Amino acid sequence: MTMAAPSAILASHTRKAIAALALAGLALAGCSTSATAPAAQDAAAQSVQSAQSAQSALPSWRDGAARQALLKFVADVTRPGSPAFVPPDERVAVFDNDGTLWSEQPLYFQFFFLLDQVRAAAPQHPEWRSNPAFKALMANDMQGLMRNEKALAALVAKANSGMTVDEYDRTIRDWLAKSRHPKFNRPYTELVYQPQLELLSYLRANGFKTYIVSGGTIDFMRPWSQAIYGIPPEQVIGSSQAVRYQVRDGKPVLVRDPKLDFIDDGPGKPVGIYRHIGRRPILAVGNSDGDLQMLEYTTGGDGPRLAVLVHHDDAEREFAYDRQSKVGKLDKALDAARARGWTVVSMKRDWLQVYPAAKP
Template sequence: MQSIGQSKWSERTVGSIRPSFRSAFCVALFALGVALCTAGCTTPGGTTAATPTAVDSAAALPSWRDGPAKQTIQKFVADVTREGSPNYVPPAQRIAVFDNDGTLWSEQPLYFQFAFMLDQVKAAAPKHPEWKNNPAFKALVAKDYGALASHEKQLLQLVAVANSGMTVDDYDRTIRDWLASARHPKFNRPYTELVYQPQLELLAYLRNNGFKTFIVSGGTIEFMRPWAEKAYGIPPEQVIGSSQVVQYQMRDGQPVLVRQPKLDFVDDGPGKPVGIYRNIGRKPILAFGNSDGDLQMLQYTASGSGPHLALLVHHDDAVREFAYDRASKIGKLDKAWDEAIADGWTVVSMKDDWQTIYPAPKQ
């Protein structure tokens, strides 16, 4: 079944994308504030809410410019939540999944978790001379971020070793400490402030209309869970990501969970539908991504027999954020873009559809 508003949107997509992908390819947590509360905050992950009204729809997404993308989202939500509608979906089945990097917060010039990983690997490097032949470590030493992105699995393995032997509680504190002090190289703001304001509003809008929202990311659950609830209103149990093997041990008479030097699951590309199946057990009716790493998640969602909505963020705003797509080493949008045009998925232009990008800086 075709998503609501697909055919009209696919025509708009082809005309509006234009040659923006030929521009330069340069290339976060903020508490949900007044603007988000205006959008109708609910208990994180809540699944019950009133049917949306025209006033709710108009006020809920103030950072979204009025246009086909916003209208498609509003029409879809109204249609699946209105009792008596032929496309009505019961609250228990209103599952919405979001990629994190490049979809909920920025990801350039390097995935934010990679920036954290690099600091961890650098600190552990003197103890591991065998890393000198590892392609990911070579790219790290050379600061070749393009090559580093091409060796994501090897980098994750380095990180797994660098942080093995640490309890999950100690690792959690390490992440929180890093996020409290690290700054983005372009914006000189904490990474935790570089979440997208329009997406914060959309998450709240969906929850206010009976959706349960999940993160489905290639990043690790260990990195995302310490801050995702405060940033997005998404609790730890609704964060799906890559993971490292963890082992139960007794230390000093106390039970602890200890990180092992081995990856358990990579939640990227074809791994995303698998992660959704394992952790949710229901096929989503809405999926939002930004890159080829989200292609299979969007395909899986769009294959549903009932109403569904597949969305992609196109990073085409070099002034307010970054402009990149087909040729980028980070967050490459190529095959997923082609499929979006062919199948009528909704492509959201950051430049044209978002009135603002980030929340106001914290004072």
């Protein structure tokens, strides 16, 4: 899950995010051989082509149980005549974002953005100089931030409100173009998982509609989701901040208010799916306890279903964390996956490659 600007999210999640920063150091066949031979030949050719496509699919995935489960599920639900066939309109796949489609350590990427917004807004707010949370932030005093989390939440809400949604969109794009991850020194949008990019493309090639369902705000994800994931903004579901209609300088705009409309995390994810999609997914992919209810909701429907959990166990190429992590904690969902037979993806064993090649 990603941090959102309003205090309703910050109040409940700031402590664990800041603590993490401190710990981190910041087919058809014929019935007659004569009349239907061409059709049979076409079906055979399609079958061979499908097999070849599956064989070449997901090249960054090792050919283990996780990859085979994904390929089998897609083959079963897309093969006409299969007892598990699912019509294209019902092929809905949902993905969490943080820790599932891109990295989330040592801190949710959106939280880095929010803190930078406070720093950028500081010159317009000299009164902040006496604020203990602001002092701690400017001094990189993580313990100080933890002691003043309510004050920090108010600062973040103030710094990320008041502008129009178009202005905020540009601010996010600019920040992503300039900012770099503290460990990998790469743009955050390059720290997406290559195996997941392949999975998204493979699902769409087989008639699936892919959605992001994240605790992060829709404002933060929509500006770049299509360019990076191939997921258009209308297929991004997330936490949302209140906006209001206003006319500024004769132009109608939407202005951000410092309060939260909806938290799309934990039990909120199935609610967000219902509100935005109106269909129960048949495939859900997550990585943390914040995705547990989304996986339960997906697998609770009739017909074929698949739930997938990404387990971060690769400290060399990315990060290794699960039950004790302050960010992306995977505990109850891991137990549920083992008890219910969900597919658990080991980043270390199942992925040949983690990130795409760095751009020049």
